[in-house]
Amino acid sequence: MTSGGVSGPGLSGSAAIAGLGITDIGKVYGRTSADFAADAVLRAVADAGLRLSDIDGLLTSNGMTGGGSFQLPETLGMRDLGLNVTLSAAGATASAAIQYAAMAVTSGMCDAVVYVHADAPLATPGMSSAAAYAGAYAGAPARPPQGFRGVARANGLSGANPLYALAARRHMERYGTTTEHLGAIAVAQRAWAVGSPLATMRTPITLADHQASRWIAEPLRLLDCCLVSNGGIAFVVTSAERARTLAQPPVYVWGWGQGHPGYSMERGCEFGLVSGAGMSGATAMKMAGISIADIDVCELYDCYTFTVLITLEDYGFCAKGEGGPFAASGALAPGGALPTNTGGGQLSGYYLWGVTPLSEAVIQARGQGGRRQAPSHDVVLVSGNGGVLDFHGTLILSGQPR
Numbered sequence: 161m162t163s164g165g166v167s168g169p170g171l172s173g174s175a176a177i178a179g180l181g182i183t184d185i186g187k188v189y190g191r192t193s194a195d196f197a198a199d200a201v202l203r204a205v206a207d208a209g210l211r212l213s214d215i216d217g218l219l220t221s222n223g224m225t226g227g228g229s230f231q232l233p234e235t236l237g238m239r240d241l242g243l244n245v246t247l248s249a250a251g252a253t254a255s256a257a258i259q260y261a262a263m264a265v266t267s268g269m270c271d272a273v274v275y276v277h278a279d280a281p282l283a284t285p286g287m288s289s290a291a292a293y294a295g296a297y298a299g300a301p302a303r304p305p306q307g308f309r310g311v312a313r314a315n316g317l318s319g320a321n322p323l324y325a326l327a328a329r330r331h332m333e334r335y336g337t338t339t340e341h342l343g344a345i346a347v348a349q350r351a352w353a354v355g356s357p358l359a360t361m362r363t364p365i366t367l368a369d370h371q372a373s374r375w376i377a378e379p380l381r382l383l384d385c386c387l388v389s390n391g392g393i394a395f396v397v398t399s400a401e402r403a404r405t406l407a408q409p410p411v412y413v414w415g416w417g418q419g420h421p422g423y424s425m426e427r428g429c430e431f432g433l434v435s436g437a438g439m440s441g442a443t444a445m446k447m448a449g450i451s452i453a454d455i456d457v458c459e460l461y462d463c464y465t466f467t468v469l470i471t472l473e474d475y476g477f478c479a480k481g482e483g484g485p486f487a488a489s490g491a492l493a494p495g496g497a498l499p500t501n502t503g504g505g506q507l508s509g510y511y512l513w514g515v516t517p518l519s520e521a522v523i524q525a526r527g528q529g530g531r532r533q534a535p536s537h538d539v540v541l542v543s544g545n546g547g548v549l550d551f552h553g554t555l556i557l558s559g560q561p562r
Contacts, residue, residue, distance in 0.1 A: 172447050173562030175262035176403035176410035179208030179396030180522050183278075185510045186360045188390045189285060193225045196392030197278035198235050204274060204394035209407030212236060215396070217243035217264055217273030221253040223513060224281045232276070242270045250546030251461050252418070253277070254514030255440075255553030259416040261397035271398065277515045278392030320463070321385070323548040325377035328466040330432030332379060334481070339379050341484025342465040343370035346383045346507055348493035349462065353504025355494070355531035360387055361508040384465040386506035393515040395522070400561060411525040414450070414539075415556035417443025423550065435467075436552030437474035437543060444541075444554040452476045455556075456536040457524050458498060459517035461545035462505040468492075471543055472500075475554075499534040514544035518555070525559040 181203025183196050205212055218233060218241055233244060243264055247253050254277060261273040331337050347367055353359035365383065373382040403410035419439030423431040445451060452475060462468045469483035477498060478486040492500040503509040503520035510516060521542045523529050538560055544553040
C-alpha cells in the first residue's frame, strides 16, 4: 500500500538539507520557545554558509508552547517570503516539513527554506515531566469526548502514557512481547547516548536498571518513556545543485512518504498492532528506489520504547511480532547490525518532537557523529510519529547524490 501524492524518481535527490542549527537543549531555563526558534534559525543559516536574506521560505511547528511561529519573521527581520506556514502533525511534523520544503525548492516556489521547531515546556528547575505537560496544555480549550471515544475518557483513560501502555499491552497479548524486550531498546539507545555530547542522559544503564525503574503506566516503566526538553532545531533546505556549493556536505532527500491509519478504536481496528510506518515507509523507499536492505542507519521516533519496536516491524526490518527478539539480539546497539537512534533518541538524548531523529540523521549522513558515528551511513531512514500512533512520516536521506 502507498500513500500516493507528489513523489517519484524526478524529485528524488533534487533537494538537500544544507544547514543544521541546534541550540542548547535540555534543562535550559530562562528562554522562551520564540527565543529558541530565532536562535536555531540563525545557527542553521550560518551553518549553511548563507545570510538570512538568502532565505525566502519559512516552515514552523508549534510544539507544546507555541514555538513563536507567528512572530518569528518580525523578530528576525525576514522580508518578502514566498512561503510562511505553520504545520501540525505532532511528532510527524518534521518529516512532513522536509517533504514540503523539498517540493517548494524543486518547484521554484522558493530558493531556500528554513524549517524550525522550538519548545520550552520546562518552565522552572526541578519541574517534573507531568507538570511540564500539564502546564503546556493548561490553556487548551477543553473538548468533551465525542461518541465511542468518550467511553475511554469517562473511565479515566486519557493522555499519552496510558494510551501507549494500552497499545503496548495489546502487542504483548498478541505476540508475546515482554518488558525485557522494551528494556533492550532503552539500554541500546543509552549506549549510543554515552558517545553524544548533545545527549541529556549519558550514564550507561543495564536491563536490570530498566526493570527496576518505576511503573509509569504498566507495562511502561520510567525508562520506557521519553525526556522533556527545552530547545530548538532548524534546517535549511535548498536545491541539490545549490547545496553542493555551500559550506556543509549536502544531505540529499532521496524519498518521503506519509501514513495516517485513522484508528476507529472499535473491534477489529489495528491499534497497537500496526502503525502508519508501513504505508509511509513503502512510499518513501519506492521514491528513493531502494529496499529495506539498503538502509544503513535508522533514526526512529521514540516517545516510548514501544514506538521503536512497532515501527521496526512495520518498516519490515523484522516480521510482525518479532520486534522484541530483534531488539533483544543487540541489533540496534553500537556494533549491531542496524544502528538505531545513534544520538540516544528521545529516550536518552533529547525530546524535541520529530526534529530529534531528523537532526541526528543529518549528523550521521554528513559523517559528523564523532564517537557515535555509524561506520556505514550512506542511506539513513528517518521516522516521525504523531499522536498515539495516529500520524507517521518517513524520510530517506543520504550524503550521496542520486
